[in-house]
Amino acid sequence: MLNNQNFKIDELLNNDDFILWIKSNEKNGNDNWQEYKKQLNAEGKANFEKAISILKKVFALHIDDTNLSAEFIQEQYIRLLEKSKKEKIAKKSKYVVFRNVLKYAAIFILLFTLGNVVVNKLSKKSFDKYLATSDFNSSEILIKTPSNKFYKIKDNTNSKWLMENGILVNVNSDKISFVSTDNVSKAIEVDYTIYVPKSKNYHVSMIDGTEVELNSDSEFTFNNSTLSKERKVNLNGEAFFSVAHNKERPFLVNSSDLEIKVLGTEFNVSNYKENNFTSTTLVEGSIQVSNPQGESKIIEPGNQAKLYHNQNKIIVENTDVQNVVAWTSGVFIFRNEKLEKLIPRLNRWFNKEFEFEGEELLDFKFTGTLKKENDLNHFLQMLKYTKGISYSIEGKKVKLTKDLEK
Amino acid sequence: MSFKKTSNLDTQEDLWKLFLKGDMIAFRKIYNFHYQMMYNFGLRYIDSNEVTDCVHDTFLNIIHYKDSISEITNVKAYLFKSLRNQIYKVKKSKKIEFDLIDGTVAYQEDDTDKEKVLNELKLLIEKLSPREKELIYLKYFQGFNNFEISELLDVKYQTVRNVLAGAIKKLRKLGSNFIEILFFLLSK
Numbered sequence: 001m002l003n004n005q006n007f008k009i010d011e012l013l014n015n016d017d018f019i020l021w022i023k024s025n026e027k028n029g030n031d032n033w034q035e036y037k038k039q040l041n042a043e044g045k046a047n048f049e050k051a052i053s054i055l056k057k058v059f060a061l062h063i064d065d066t067n068l069s070a071e072f073i074q075e076q077y078i079r080l081l082e083k084s085k086k087e088k089i090a091k092k093s094k095y096v097v098f099r100n101v102l103k104y105a106a107i108f109i110l111l112f113t114l115g116n117v118v119v120n121k122l123s124k125k126s127f128d129k130y131l132a133t134s135d136f137n138s139s140e141i142l143i144k145t146p147s148n149k150f151y152k153i154k155d156n157t158n159s160k161w162l163m164e165n166g167i168l169v170n171v172n173s174d175k176i177s178f179v180s181t182d183n184v185s186k187a188i189e190v191d192y193t194i195y196v197p198k199s200k201n202y203h204v205s206m207i208d209g210t211e212v213e214l215n216s217d218s219e220f221t222f223n224n225s226t227l228s229k230e231r232k233v234n235l236n237g238e239a240f241f242s243v244a245h246n247k248e249r250p251f252l253v254n255s256s257d258l259e260i261k262v263l264g265t266e267f268n269v270s271n272y273k274e275n276n277f278t279s280t281t282l283v284e285g286s287i288q289v290s291n292p293q294g295e296s297k298i299i300e301p302g303n304q305a306k307l308y309h310n311q312n313k314i315i316v317e318n319t320d321v322q323n324v325v326a327w328t329s330g331v332f333i334f335r336n337e338k339l340e341k342l343i344p345r346l347n348r349w350f351n352k353e354f355e356f357e358g359e360e361l362l363d364f365k366f367t368g369t370l371k372k373e374n375d376l377n378h379f380l381q382m383l384k385y386t387k388g389i390s391y392s393i394e395g396k397k398v399k400l401t402k403d404l405e406k
Numbered sequence: 407m408s409f410k411k412t413s414n415l416d417t418q419e420d421l422w423k424l425f426l427k428g429d430m431i432a433f434r435k436i437y438n439f440h441y442q443m444m445y446n447f448g449l450r451y452i453d454s455n456e457v458t459d460c461v462h463d464t465f466l467n468i469i470h471y472k473d474s475i476s477e478i479t480n481v482k483a484y485l486f487k488s489l490r491n492q493i494y495k496v497k498k499s500k501k502i503e504f505d506l507i508d509g510t511v512a513y514q515e516d517d518t519d520k521e522k523v524l525n526e527l528k529l530l531i532e533k534l535s536p537r538e539k540e541l542i543y544l545k546y547f548q549g550f551n552n553f554e555i556s557e558l559l560d561v562k563y564q565t566v567r568n569v570l571a572g573a574i575k576k577l578r579k580l581g582s583n584f585i586e587i588l589f590f591l592l593s594k
Contacts, residue, residue, distance in 0.1 A: 010571060010575055011571075013574050014552075014570050014571050014574055016553070059546070066442075066445065066454075067442070068445060073438060076458065076461070077437055079462065080437075080462055080465050080466060083466055084470070166430075
């Protein structure tokens, strides 16, 4: 079909079939173009060769000579993953706003002791590279990795890296997040534990998209697998969970005496020691709680389930959700509460020990709001002017005394 | 020519199918393979900061709307098209034009010879319309065929052919040594 035509140079340069043939080094399994060339006259042949020469020169050019480094492309890739994750969360957080509006929104709290933590020895060299190792005695936020090492998360920590198994880790002073970038196939049992000391808070963004806000003086263990049948976590202290929905893989908050099972929902869990109970407060969705005796209850939004450690009964009652979750926004709301009840919370938030002169102080009742960002003095001033309680601070100790004249 | 395959087993189109099934390893390969090319392509419309954002948003959209993307015949053409659409979307209020050479040819400041030739070349290129420059670039420097270009730019196949024919004619008429100039300029 080529034989009857006599292409001009311009036409050859615009002919995809011809270009393909040149690109394949004049092979390409068809020799139509060879045949074509044979029947050309001298001028035709010269033009043909000229067209070939022009194209070959053009293809040898590299006019794209900006060379991006592999690091730059990698950074951009990480940025992409983070953004993609963030937008997923943004969709979710609409519900969080919702929760403040909805009447039926509620919560539940539970408490429990730290369950046994299975830690397997999967080496994660990358943590060594980005975080300082530590002993377990620090007042800083710590993370224990599957290799059983502790690492410090400091005020100036800000690193991100891709682990060998394709998980992207992004850690700073407020938050650690794990993002699955590739198919993570190897890791099945990969437990991490986060230790949050008094006066600090920390946020964990798990690989399944679940967000966990940890209150001061808490210890949280979670499995970072994407394959396990269940998503099991342990908590000692208090946390607010926003669980990513996945009906194939139930989310289990486990303890020695209470288990919470959810598919995807928002709830608060608390088991601080001084309370002698685990409580869980449901904001949205539904959750199932059960005790070792096999008693199990479904909780409605706005309700709180309590399990006292020395009793076997799960008590469900209506509660003020706003108050229960206020701590997640750095606010502490108390209504007609005895000083005795407030002290442990103040201790956790401000990391101070309180002493009293006079037992009757413990029965003083307070109503108010305390912001974590204000320092303790703010609260103590409030005590002084409203209740006539004086204070003195020495190092970590705060001494409270009833004013004589009142 | 720039249209290479990473390996015989994994063509970009195969990787794309895997990605549509949720395989992020495949996605990452596609990303790494095309990033530089897309970046350079984008630079011909907008500056480097804007390109970085547009490439970012292009891939972000692909991740988000993965489920509504059907199988495609040429991954590179699809990515170029998406990036180009993204650039037009972002810059909708301003006029943007394709630029074949400006700012993209690296040469030594003290190399007066090259600078001279570059200027000559720029003058030559200026005779082309933005659309003609775009087509020349896609066809000869990015290795797309006329059919792919027509898909990429959403114009008729015949239009691509005609515009290219005009551009080639112009270039060869204006500077019979156009290609030689280009070659001289960039070969060293």
